[in-house]
Amino acid sequence: MDLQHNDFDRILFFEHARKTAEATHAKNPSDADNLTRWAGALLELSQFQNVQESKIMIQDAISKLEEVLVLKPKKHDALWCLGNAHTSHAFLTPDAEEAKEYFDTAAEYFKKAVAEEPGNDLYRKSLEVSAKAAKKKKSSDLKYDIFGWIILAVGIVAWVGFGKSNVPPPPQQ
Incomplete structure (x- = not known):
């Protein structure tokens, strides 16, 4: 029951983040x-959808992240999120060859993120895990390891980004 409550809280949090980002984007x-942030929220929310809806949300996130790279080609957190999006899509793809293509694309984005932010342990770990995943898609333990890292990382990035976007004004003197 506690897990369900936590899932519900996560859904509410990321749905709010998605709506806030959508409104901000209009301006x-x-x-x-x-x-x-919008793409990160979509990736988080995709985890609570059926496979088809999840793929649609992931594609929407990928589209937004590609738009980010047009604006800022070396934005490391967008590169890293793109890696996560392609990894998520790979796990939802039953065809091993097609899934491998998504894993390979994810690894390329993780490499670019590491190149832009070499001291980031999370980016390096994501690259390491994606390389293993491309070789061993059938390993369910690896699948849960990767999803665990993705969930943790996307949650942290979204939480930090959401926190930065809602900083209260400084007190008046």
Whole structure:
């Protein structure tokens, strides 16, 4: 029951983040940070959908992240999120060859994120795990390891981004 309550809280949090990002985008469509937050929220929400709806949300997130890279080609968190999106899509793809293509694409984005932010342990770990996943898609333990890292990482990025976007004004003196 506690897990269900936590899932519900996560859904509410990320749905709010999605709606906030959508409203912000209407006012400022070239805000790369906002587009990244929006895509991160979509990736989180995709976990609570059926396979078909999840793929649609992931594709929407990928589209937003690609838009970010047009605005800021070296935005490391967008590169990393793109890696996560392609990894998620790979796990939803039953055809092993097609899934491998998604894993390979994810690894390329993780490499780019690491190149832009070499000191980021999460990016390096994501690259490491994606390389293993491309070789061993059938391993369910690896699948849960990767999903665990993705969930944790996307949650942290979205939480930090959401926190930055809702900073209260400084007290008046």
